[in-house]
Amino acid sequence: MSATIPKQFFQELTRERGLLRFITAGSVDDGKSTLIGRLLFDSKGIFADQLDAISHARHRRTIGDAIDLSLLTDGLEAEREQGITIDVAYRYFATPRRKFIIADTPGHEQYTRNMVTGASTADAVVILIDVSKVKMGEDGSVELLVQTKRHSTIAHLLQIEHVVVAVNKMDLVHYDQAVYDRIVQAYREFAQRLGLKDIRTIPLSALAGDNVVTAGDRMPWYQGPTLIELLESLSVYDACHDEPLRFPVQLVARHNGHEAKDFRGYMGRIEAGKVRRGDRLVVQPGGPAATVKDILILDQSLESAVVGQSVTLLLQEHLDISRGDMLASADRPASLLKTVTADVCWLSEDPLDLRRKYWLKHTTRQVTARVIEINALLDINTQQKRPADALRLNDIASVTLNVQQPLAADAYDAIRATGAFILIDEVTHQTVAAGMIRLDDSGVRNVSER
Incomplete structure (x- = not known):
């Protein structure tokens, strides 16, 4: 018996504030895992048993009774032993204003492939810069780390809409505004050459919690939002709603052979645009035209469907269509x-x-x-x-x-x-x-x- 999914669930996901997918990126030991742990801890996104587990972890890297928040995303034993992030770790949490999916990605160059995986579906990227690692010359020059540049380049190539530059470990430089300003200026100059546009910057200390969820009073010179407030405010609009239909066929569905009624449906996920009954489509790469007869989801018939929905399309015509073919708008094909x-x-x-x-x-x-x-x-x-x-x-x-x-x-x-x-x-x-x-x-x- 199929379970009925409450209508409120879909309504909540489609609210304007919506779901934000973001990743953390940066060089080794810039504090990415600690930042995510701090976000989860301060926003009450940790279960009691999770908190208890990391409190008694044998590989924690903190002194005394302090909790090593970085362990919340280190799922592999090798990660906990070495104090590094190897695999992409996804975490889910929510505030009263928005739901979030975070991808904690590795900082090591050899795991760049994992960072690309996490970034491929992200709406925003939080690039951490460790103030203690940035080389500052007496002449005012600032040299950013190669991994910071690499991850920024990947974010640009993958067309990630929002870039948040978090200058981390400000406690190590006594919350000096001059250090922060120099780093931000150097990054903006690099971002301009790269072609990044929507850049937001924020000074913080993931370990101490400054400007992550709460502002604190150690950086009175910074009057901007905290990181969580900034992430809550980012717009998430899927431009693919305005694009022509793109429907890659995943599976051809048929009734059992003994069924008298002929049924041939094409199952898949709408990757761009929208589709309605009666729409004229083209089958690519073959090229024949088709007309949408019906749109099915579970046991319901829909008048229309939009990007992001997984549906079954029924066509008026009997055509040779198989997995790997694309159903596209007839007037704007791929x-x-x-x-x-x-x-x-x-x-x-x-x-x-x-x-x-x-x-x-x-x-x-x-x-x-x-x-x-x-x-x-x-x-x-x-x-x-x-x-x-x-x-x-x-x-x-x-x-x-x-x-x-x-x-x-x-x-x-x-x-x-x-x-x-x-x-x-x-x-x-x-x-x-x-x-x-x-x-x-x-x-x-x-x-x-x-």
Whole structure:
């Protein structure tokens, strides 16, 4: 017997203040896990048994009776033993104004792939900068850490809407405003070269709790919101509501063979736009037209559905449609690409081999692909692009790929879900790269629908 989900649950999720997904990023030991622990602790988002467990943890790194809040997100034994974050840890909490999903991502360069995973679905990123690690010259110069630049670059490439720069461990510099101002100025100059736009800055101490949930009185010179107030105020509007329909087919559903009534439904998640009964669609990459007969969710029939909903579409026509095909708006279909230009982050310890084929996973479609050219490698420090003949772990570059079968895709800047892909090693089945498709105004190198 199927359970009935209360209507209030869906109403709460669709309120304007909505759900905010954000990640913490930064270099090693910048205090990311401690910050999340402080957010959960001060906002009453920790159960009593969780608090008791970390209070008696044998790997805690605090002195006396102080609680090591960083252990709240360190789920692996190796993380607790070494005092580092390895895997992405997700935590959920809520305030009276908003619900949150936090991803605590690793700071080590070797785990950049994990940071990319957490950032791929984020609405905002909190980039921590440890004041004790920033090099400050007597001439007024400030040198940011490479990982700070790397994570900021990834946030830009992944089109994360909001960037919060949290200058952490202010207690170590006696809450000196001059130190904070110099770091903020250096980051803003870097962000301007990078192209980041919505930058918010805040001084805090995750260990002491200053400006995390409560302001305290040790930084009277800062008159802005606390971190939790800032996160509660960030707007979350999914621009994909205004985009044309993109519905990658995950599964073709049929009734049992003995059923007299013919039923063929196409199941999947609406990745962009909306769909209504009677809408004219196009099946990509094949190209035949289709008309929406009905929209089903659980045992209900809907008049319409929007981005984010998982539904079953019934069509008037009997067409050859299978997993990996895309149902798109007939008047604004996706671009069909046999040659793809993309920015990629290389995630494998084995370097890119231009002679090899890889699997390219795009939405629900998987095709064979080959990187035919490395257009340019991005220098994280200078943001300059230079020629390269290889890609190695954590490199970010623009590349050109050929795919065996055409992809129905969009520019990542327009629709993230249909502009993103991963490359998979055919032998090891390991993900070796994450990519973002870039198109020029003409939809470069498209193939015509046949």
